[in-house]
Amino acid sequence: MSRETGEKDPQPAWPEHEAAPAWTFLTNHAHVLLCISREPEVRIRDVAHLVGITERAVQRIVLDLERAGYVVRVRRGRRNRYEVREHLPLRHAVERHEQVASLIALVAGKREQGRPP
Template sequence: MASTAAGAGRNWTFLTNHGHVLLAIARDPTARLRDVAAEVGVTERAAQAIVADLEAEGYLSRTRVGRRNEYTLNPAGRFRHPAEAEVQVGDLLALFTPTPVDDTP
C-alpha cells in the first residue's frame, strides 16, 4: 500500500543507529565492530563512536578477551528521552533478542 504522507519516499526507521548497535551487540556480545557496523549499515568508525557513547552512558561495558572485546549490557539502563525515561532498555532488548539478557553487571 503506497503512502501519500509528506514523508513518503524518505528512508527512516523507528530505531536510531545507537539502538541498532545495542541490539546487534545484544545478539552477539563477542561480535567484532566491523561486523556490527556491517549489520547496522554504518562505517566501522561510526560503530566505534556509538559503542563509546553507549559505554560512557552505562548501557554497556567492554572487557578485553585475548585480541577481542566482549560486551556486557546493562538492561536496567533507562531510555534517554523524557517520554520513555521510566522504561528500561532491557524491555527493548527482550523484544528483539531471542535469549534473556542477564541483569547482573
C-alpha cells in the first residue's frame, strides 16, 4: 500500500522470481557528480565503491566533468577537493532547462526526508 494515497502499490514490471533489470535512472556520470557534491574531498576509491564502478572509470568520468566545466579540481596538499559548478545547465536537451543544482537538490531532498535516494 502506498503511504501517500492508500492505494495498492503497482506491480513491478518483471516477475518476482526474476532479478530486477540492472539499469538505473541516473548515469554513472550523475552518480559521480552527486558523490562529489555530497563530499567535496571524497577519494576516487570511495566514489568507485559507492557507484559500483572501477577507480579508472571514476577517473575518466571526473575528467569528463572537468573538461565540460561541471567540476573544478583543487589540489589541497596530498588530496583533491572538487567544486561542483551547480549553476550550469544539465546536458541533455530534455532537461537542459534545469541546472545541476536542481538534480542535486532532487536527490538530496529525498534523502533528507528519510526516503532512499
